[in-house]
Amino acid sequence: MHSGLLISHADARPMYLQIIEQIQQRIAVGDWPPGHELPSIRALAAETRVSVITVKRAYLELERAGVIVTRQGRGSFVAERAGLSLELHRQELDTQLAAAADLGRRLGLSADALADRLRGLAQALEDQAHPHEPAGSEEES
Amino acid sequence: MNEPLIQLAGVCKAYRFFSLTDVHLRLEAGQVMGLVGPNGAGKTTMIRLLMGMVRQDRGEVRVLGHPIPEGQALAKQDIGFASEEMRLYGQATLGWHMRLVRDMRASWDEGYAAHLLCHFNLHPDQRVRELSHGERVKAMLLLALAPRPRLLLLDEPTTGLDPVARHELLVELMDVVRDDRRAILFSSHHTQDVEQISDVITFLDRGRIVESRDKESFVDRWRRVFLDLPAGTAVPALPGAVSVTTTGRAAVVTTREYSPAVEEMCARARVTVRDVQRLTLEEIFVATVTSQREEQQR
Incomplete structure (x- = not known):
């Protein structure tokens, strides 16, 4: 092998x-x-x-x-x-988020502004998956 | 089966200008032991003792369960030995030597010998005196490996080999320990090879064993700690510090007993730890020998 x-x-x-x-x-x-x-x-x-x-x-x-x-x-x-791959994926997620946070900091974005952008992107994905549902109440920045 | 393949207890051997002192050593089946040390540390003497080529003044040498030098003939039935000291007949060809060893060793593996010829890029019709230094080393290694002995004793096996040949040799050596009944002891100045394939590292300096322990914990405990010293603060005394270099407010401490406690100690002394780095075996080798020599001069 x-x-x-x-x-x-x-x-x-x-x-x-x-x-x-x-x-x-x-x-x-x-x-x-x-x-x-x-x-x-x-x-x-x-x-x-x-x-x-x-x-x-x-x-x-x-x-x-x-x-x-x-x-x-x-x-x-x-x-x-069962949780194994989930855990590995969570680790991977943390790695990528850390990289995004770093980039955001270098661009001068505050933590809140960064969180808002992420929320917006997540919401866009949600809307794509369920187009019939009304958009969430979260405001986009 | 559980008996170590090599066992040295309280072994001493004195020469006029050099003596090997109180050597205790074990090599278990399935292990690779790398023997490192500066020139004249006693590596070759130790291998010669194991082969029964010299007799110890004191202490016990057992190889493959046989007392040495008395039982050397039996032990050698299952040892593969390669060393600069080994002489091949210059007039004869490599093929002639291969037939000679095959006739003496029932375990000779013809197919494996052919495989080694090919991978070491050697030809059986070559006369020994026409071989380059590196080719002679490879020829000796082939003769040592082909009978598939339980124990390989190799003195500087990678010296003089080109990078490709060295790679091929490491492949063959790691292939040997697929079988957990076999073991390898080799000496080398090529610390990267030793660090890569050894399970146990034995560090020899001026005839004494400085350390003999498993490679992971051997290498793991060493660290180089980079410190920023506030004005007027001395470098804190850290456990196992082998060397301390201070330049202005920056200090570098090399320690052989690193643990997270080191960073806590620095914090208590209000010293900032800027970086902590691992050391390669080569750096450990140099740091150990240098610090011991400095100690002796004091």
């Missing part, structure tokens, strides 16, 4: 974090659905040419975060937890 994970030495982040992030990304985009079997620690170590102990650390932290489950003697699997 080829995971396609790639460890970069030009990346300042430690190798175990790179492994964690790439696995989380695989799961978040749905390449690795719940129940999907991960490569064994030794197989992934051989494939990425990263020490067994580093891959083990990445798996342990993913396990602790509830992202994967390890069944003794059977291997590691993407957690079945």
Whole structure:
């Protein structure tokens, strides 16, 4: 099984974090659905040419975060937890909102102005999905 | 099965200008151990002790369960050894050497040997004396790997290899530990290789083991802490500080015992922590050796 994970030495982040992030990304985009079997620690170590102990650390932290489950003697699997992908998506949302907030700050927008713009965009999406319903009471800025 | 593949206890070996002192070491099955240390630290001496090429003055050496040097013949049945010190016959071809090792080692894997020939870009008809330095290193590695031994002892295996050959070697070494009954001990000055593939790092300096621990915790505890000092404030004494450099109101502290408590201590001393950076094994190596030498000079 080829995971396609790639460890970069030009990346300042430690190798175990790179492994964690790439696995989380695989799961978040749905390449690795719940129940999907991960490569064994030794197989992934051989494939990425990263020490067994580093891959083990990445798996342990993913396990602790509830992202994967390890069944003794059977291997590691993407957690079945329904909230998992939701949680990953929430994390992704926070990342993107943080980037938007940063851009807004640089443009000189206040937090309220930023929130109003977001509300407006969300409302526009709502209206598209349910055109027959009346628009919300929120004012657009 | 649970016995370590390498076990050294209280091992000493004295030479006129150098001595290896009180070495304790374990290498478990399934592990890769990287041996690092400056020139003359004792890395080669340690590998020679493991091979029974020299006898320890004191202490116990066990390899694959056999006492060394007494049981070296049995141990070597399952060891792959590659070192600068190993001599190949200049007149003979690589193919001749391959047949020689194949006849001695029942475990020789012909298919794997062919795979290594191809990946190391070697030809069996080449005479050893016509090989470049790097090719000779690759030839020795091929002879060490092809019998698929349980234990690989490699002294500076990446020295003299071009980047492609080094990459191929790392691929082969990581392939070895797909099998959790096998293990590798290798010495190297190429700290990036050591940091990448080792499970355990053993740090040797002037004949003593400075540290031998799992790579993750070895590297993880080191940090470089960048501080902004308010006027008239001295650099706070931080745990495990190995070096402190102050320029005006900026200070950089390198510590080997970093924990979040360090930042709390700085806050209490009203010192601003501007940045906290991790260190590469190479930087840890230099910081350790430099600080020990400075300590000795005091």
